[in-house]
Amino acid sequence: xxLKILVTGANGFVGSALMPRLEELGHQVKGIDRNDTPLYKxxxxxxxxxxxxxxxxxxxxxxxxxxxxxAAAKNDFGISDKEYFxxxxxxxxxxxxxxxxxxxxxxxxxxxVSAYGHQDKICDESDELLSNTxxxxxxxxxxxxxxxxxEKDENNRAVILRPSVIYxxxxxANMYNLIDKMYGNPLLMIGNGSHVKSMVAVxxxxxxxxxxxxxxFDKKVEIFNCIDKPYISLNELMKIVASQEGFAxxxxxxxxxxxxxxxxxxxxxxxLTGKDLKLNWNRIKKFATSTDYxxxxxxxxxxxxxxxxxxxxxxxxTWYRSLKx
Numbered sequence: 001x002x003l004k005i006l007v008t009g010a011n012g013f014v015g016s017a018l019m020p021r022l023e024e025l026g027h028q029v030k031g032i033d034r035n036d037t038p039l040y041k042x043x044x045x046x047x048x049x050x051x052x053x054x055x056x057x058x059x060x061x062x063x064x065x066x067x068x069x070x071a072a073a074k075n076d077f078g079i080s081d082k083e084y085f086x087x088x089x090x091x092x093x094x095x096x097x098x099x100x101x102x103x104x105x106x107x108x109x110x111x112x113v114s115a116y117g118h119q120d121k122i123c124d125e126s127d128e129l130l131s132n133t134x135x136x137x138x139x140x141x142x143x144x145x146x147x148x149x150x151e152k153d154e155n156n157r158a159v160i161l162r163p164s165v166i167y168x169x170x171x172x173a174n175m176y177n178l179i180d181k182m183y184g185n186p187l188l189m190i191g192n193g194s195h196v197k198s199m200v201a202v203x204x205x206x207x208x209x210x211x212x213x214x215x216x217f218d219k220k221v222e223i224f225n226c227i228d229k230p231y232i233s234l235n236e237l238m239k240i241v242a243s244q245e246g247f248a249x250x251x252x253x254x255x256x257x258x259x260x261x262x263x264x265x266x267x268x269x270x271x272l273t274g275k276d277l278k279l280n281w282n283r284i285k286k287f288a289t290s291t292d293y294x295x296x297x298x299x300x301x302x303x304x305x306x307x308x309x310x311x312x313x314x315x316x317x318t319w320y321r322s323l324k325x
Contacts, residue, residue, distance in 0.1 A: 006057070006064045007031040008095065009071030010046040013171050014110070018068065018206050019043050025210070030060050033071065051091045054098050066213065067099055068108045074135055081134050088138035092145045100149070106217050107146060108159045108209060113198065113225060113293040115140045115162060124294045125162075125223050150220055157217035161209065163226035164293055168202035168312060169319040174286075175199070177278075179320050182238065182247045189250035190259045193235030195290035198227045201312035204305055211303045227295040228309050234287075240310050244317040246324075256288045 005022055009015040010031020020043070022029045031046040049056030051071060073079055073087035092109070099107060114136030116123045131137050143160055150156045167175035200208075208226045215222065242249045254262075266279040299305075 002026045002028060003065040004028045004062055005030075006060070006062070006067045008051060008067070008069050009033055009110075010043060011035050011037065012070055013168070013173075013202060014166060014205055014209075015068075015070040016043070017168075017202050018070070018209060019046070021206050021210065028062075030062055030064075032057055032060075051094055054094060057098060063102060064104050066106045066108065067095065067104055068110075068209065068213075069095060070110045072110065072139065084134050084138040085141060088135075089141035089145060092142040096145055096149045100152070105153065105156045106158075107149075107156075108161065108213060109142065109146050111143050111160050111162045112136060112139045113162045113164045113227070113291070115143065116293065118289050118291070120290070122292045122294055125225055125297050147221070157219070158221045159212045159215075159217070160221065160223045161212065161226050162223065162293075163200050163205055163208075164198035164291060166200055166202055166205050167316060169316055171202065171316075175313075175316060176320070177283075178238070179241055179247070179317055182241050182249070183320065183324070184246070184248070186248060186250040187252060189238075189253045190284060191256050191288050192253060193238060194233055195288070196231050196292040197234045197237060198231065198291045198293045199237075199309075200226050200228045201307050201309070203307045203312065204228055207306055208298060208303060211298070211301075215301065224298040224301075225293050225295040226298070227293055228312075229295075229299075229305060230309065231292065231294065232309060237309075237313065240313045241317050244314060244321070246321050247317060256284065259284050259288070 005027050007015050007019055007029060010019055011033035015031060019029050019031055029045060031043060032049055033046060034050045036048045047056055069092065071091065073084050114133055115129045115131050116127055117130035117132040117136060119130060129140060131140050146158050146160065150158055165174050205226055212222065212224060238249060241247050260281060263279050263281055263284055266277045267281050270277045270280055
């Protein structure tokens with residue numbers, strides 16, 4: 001059945017990959033994004049605008065069946081607490097108010113595994129939500145907005161997706177930074193890399209989104225972690241990258257505490273200048289912390305992963321190498 005779907009964050013990493021796939025499946029898709037520079041190509045049905053200007057969405061002149069809410073604020077540097085909550089909680093409220101006015105009763109909300117916090121254990125959907133970052137707090141606040149909306153009408157339905165690090169070609173975030181550091185002759189590695197780093201390729205993230213949409217919204221709310229298998233360690237991930245031409249494993253391993261010492265001058269200078277100097281305590285903590293989240297629930301529902309971790313990492317390493325030519 002063809003559905004009319006609104007995608008927020010349509011020019012973002014997931015949104016710009018999701019929209020053409022939905023169209024391939026026969027759905028009518030329109031999007032909104034305040035960023036006018038898409039990661040892939042400009043979609044003919046994407047308008048440029050802020051969710052807070054709801055007239056922009058209304059100008060699409062469509063009664064949507066489903067809203068897929070991908071838009072969010074996320075960065076390691078340069079976003080204030082106020083901005084996080086504006087974009088991840090308040091924007092969700094505005095969107096939900098629009099849904100209420102238009103009698104749209106199906107929403108897919110992109111949250112994050114950061115809602116669990118770093119609990120030093122394996123976490124799945126049954127675990128307590130102990131976010132310990134502003135990003136996690138703000139996305140969890142968005143979940144609470146969705147939950148409040150669900151209570152207002154027995155017909156309202158939602159899917160909440162909690163992805164881990166999303167990576168792939170054209171993305172310049174965490175995986176890019178790792179690959180960048182392994183290109184050429186890398187010198188230093190922080191820790192031994194034995195800890196698990198959960199992640200999901202954007203191609204699989206798109207498939208998971210469509211899979212959950214196709215479940216039919218039978219339940220009031222379904223919550224799914226979105227993570228690829230196998231659940232590999234950082235060291236295993238780095239070995240895949242190092243197997244590709246032009247990349248190598250770092251020559252020296254240094255303890256995490258020593259990395260913090262080395263980063264201290266950069267941390268201080270960054271705070272004084274307001275500039276992102278790439279090396280800071282937060283990035284070291286993220287790199288050295290296990291993020292072992294599990295996504296068995298979605299697989300028990302019937303989801304089958306089509307793209308392997310190894311092939312997606314190899315694709316990204318190949319893409320990165322092409323940028324260096």
